[in-house]
Amino acid sequence: MALRELQTALGTIIATHAPDLSRRAAQRAWLGTLDLTEAERTWLRQLLNTPGMRLTCTIQRWWRQMRLQQTVRLTLAALPPARRLQVVQAYIATVPCTSLFFIPEAQQFLDFALHTVAGVPHLDAIARFEHALLCAREAEDTSVHTPPDVTALLPSQALHPHQAAALISFSAPPEQLLHALLQGIPVPAPDNHAYAVLVTPRLPHYWRPVTPDEARLFMACQAPTTVERLRTVVEHPAQPLQALIDAGALCVAP
Amino acid sequence: VVHGLGLSIGTAAGWNADYVHILDMLHQYQPFFWHSEHLGFLLATTSDGRPLHAGVQLPLPFTEEALDVVTPRATALAARYGVPFLLENTTYYLPGLLADGGRDEVAFLNDLTERSGCGLLLDLYNWHCNAVNFGFDALEALSRLRLDRVVEIHVAGGTTHDGFLMDVHSDVVPEAVWVLLEWVVPRAPHLAGIVYELLDYALPIVGAAGIRRQLERLSSIWEHTQTVAHSGGKYGTA
Numbered sequence: 001m002a003l004r005e006l007q008t009a010l011g012t013i014i015a016t017h018a019p020d021l022s023r024r025a026a027q028r029a030w031l032g033t034l035d036l037t038e039a040e041r042t043w044l045r046q047l048l049n050t051p052g053m054r055l056t057c058t059i060q061r062w063w064r065q066m067r068l069q070q071t072v073r074l075t076l077a078a079l080p081p082a083r084r085l086q087v088v089q090a091y092i093a094t095v096p097c098t099s100l101f102f103i104p105e106a107q108q109f110l111d112f113a114l115h116t117v118a119g120v121p122h123l124d125a126i127a128r129f130e131h132a133l134l135c136a137r138e139a140e141d142t143s144v145h146t147p148p149d150v151t152a153l154l155p156s157q158a159l160h161p162h163q164a165a166a167l168i169s170f171s172a173p174p175e176q177l178l179h180a181l182l183q184g185i186p187v188p189a190p191d192n193h194a195y196a197v198l199v200t201p202r203l204p205h206y207w208r209p210v211t212p213d214e215a216r217l218f219m220a221c222q223a224p225t226t227v228e229r230l231r232t233v234v235e236h237p238a239q240p241l242q243a244l245i246d247a248g249a250l251c252v253a254p
Numbered sequence: 255v256v257h258g259l260g261l262s263i264g265t266a267a268g269w270n271a272d273y274v275h276i277l278d279m280l281h282q283y284q285p286f287f288w289h290s291e292h293l294g295f296l297l298a299t300t301s302d303g304r305p306l307h308a309g310v311q312l313p314l315p316f317t318e319e320a321l322d323v324v325t326p327r328a329t330a331l332a333a334r335y336g337v338p339f340l341l342e343n344t345t346y347y348l349p350g351l352l353a354d355g356g357r358d359e360v361a362f363l364n365d366l367t368e369r370s371g372c373g374l375l376l377d378l379y380n381w382h383c384n385a386v387n388f389g390f391d392a393l394e395a396l397s398r399l400r401l402d403r404v405v406e407i408h409v410a411g412g413t414t415h416d417g418f419l420m421d422v423h424s425d426v427v428p429e430a431v432w433v434l435l436e437w438v439v440p441r442a443p444h445l446a447g448i449v450y451e452l453l454d455y456a457l458p459i460v461g462a463a464g465i466r467r468q469l470e471r472l473s474s475i476w477e478h479t480q481t482v483a484h485s486g487g488k489y490g491t492a
Contacts, residue, residue: 003319004266004299006352011298011308034301043352052347052387055418059347060310066455097309100260100296 005035071106077181078126125170132166132199136206139164150242155228158253165249170195202248213240256289264295264314290340290375313346316353316362328370342375345383345421360398373405378434383419404442410451424456439479
C-alpha cells in the first residue's frame with residue numbers, strides 16, 4: 001500500500017470537499033485515477049458520504065474561520081454585517097489552507113479581500129493597514145536599537161525602507177475610523193483629505209500618523225536613493241528623516 | 255514543555271521541515287523537559303506533486319507502513335533535543351480506518367512506543383471521544399495500552415455536533431473522563447504531568463470557579479496517587 005497516495009487522496013478530499021453531489025461524483029471518478037489498492041479506493045469512496053467526513057471538512061473550515069476572527073478584526077468590522085460571513089466563506093472555498101499559523105491565514109484573507117471586495121468604504125485602506133500591522137508584528141525585533149544620527153550620515157549613503165514598514169493612506173481620520181470599527185459604531189464618511197499613517201515593527205502598537213514631509217521622504221525611499229537625493233525631496237529633511245530612522249521605517253545601508 | 259500541532263509527523267512525503275526549524279530555534283532559546291506532537295498528518299502532496307495542507311489533523315491508518323514512517327522520526331526527535339518525545343493520540347471522525355494484521359489504535363500505539371522509544375501523551379478526552387463516536391469500551395481499550403509509556407495526560411471537555419462528540423476544549427471535563435483518569439493515573443508509573451485544556455474563547459463558558467474546580471480535582475487525583483503509588487517516574491513532575 002502506498003501511504004503517500006492515500007494521504008494525497010484524503011488531503012485533497014478534505015481540501016476540496018463540496019456538499020453538492022456533482023462535485024462528489026467528480027471526486028469519486030478522480031479516486032479511480034490514483035495508484036491505490038482496491039480496498040483503499042473503496043474506503044475513500046465510502047468516506048465521501050459519511051457524517052464523519054462532513055464533520056472533518058467542517059472542522060477545517062471552523063478553524064480557518066476562527067483564525068480570521070481573531071486576526072483580521074478590523075477588516076471584518078469594515079465589511080457590512082450581511083457580507084462578513086459571505087466573504088469569509090468565499091475565501092475559504094477559494095483559497096486553500098496553507099498553514100495552521102494565524103498570520104499566514106490572515107494575510108491570505110486580506111489579499112483575497114483586497115482583490116475581490118469592492119464598494120465598501122475604507123475597506124482597502126483598512127485591509128492594507130491590518131496586513132501591514134501583521135507584517136510588523138511578525139518582524140518585531142526586541143533587540144536594542146541605536147539609530148544613526150542623520151547629521152553624521154554621508155551624502156552618498158543609501159537608505160531603504162524596512163521590509164516590514166508601510167505607509168497607509170486613509171480617507172478619514174484614522175483614530176476616528178479605528179475607534180468606530182472597534183466600537184461597532186458608524187464609521188466617518190470618506191473625505192477629500194489623505195490621512196497617512198506609518199506602520200513599522202518598532203513603533204508602539206506598530207503605527208502612528210506621519211507628517212507630510214515624513215510621508216514624502218518615505219515614499220522617495222521606495223526606490224534606491226541617497227541622503228543627498230532626499231535633500232531635494234523636502235526643504236528641511238533632517239528632522240523628518242531622523243524621525244523615520246528612529247521609528248525603524250528607514251534603514252541606512254552599510 | 256513544548257506541545258506542537260504542525261509537525262505532520264505522519265506525512266509519507268516528509269514532515270514539516272519549517273516546523274522542525276522553529277523547534278530548533280525554540281530549543282536554543284529555551285530548552286524544554288520534553289516535547290510532544292499529535293499523531294497524524296496535515297501535509298500531503300497533490301497528484302502532480304504540489305504541497306497540500308489539509309488544514310486539520312488527519313488520522314493515520316493502523317498499518318505497518320505508517321509505523322515505518324513515524325517510528326524513525328519519533329526516535330530522531332528525541333535524539334535531536336536530548337529529551338523525551340511524546341506522541342498524542344487524537345480524535346478522528348473518519349470511520350473504518352484502514353489497518354493491517356488486525357491492528358487497532360491501541361496496538362498501533364503500543365507498537366509505535368515500543369519500536370521508537372517515544373513516550374505517550376495520553377489525551378483521555380480524545381480517547382473518550384473516539385470510544386463514544388465509534389462505540390468501543392474506553393476502559394477495556396486502556397487496559398490494553400502500554401501505560402508505562404505515558405508521560406503526560408490531557409483532559410478536556412467539548413460538545414456534540416452532528417452526532418459526534420468533538421475535541422474542542424470548550425467545557426468542563428465530563429464524568430466519564432474523570433473515571434478514566436482515576437483509573438489510569440495509579441497505573442502510569444512514569445506520568446509526570448496532567449493538563450486541563452481549555453480554549454480561550456471558552457473561558458466565559460467554564461468560568462474561573464469552574465476552572466478552579468477542574469484543577470482542584472486534578473490535584474486531588476494526582477496527590478492521592480503520589481502518596482500511594484509513585485512519584486512522577488523517571489521524568490520527575492511538572
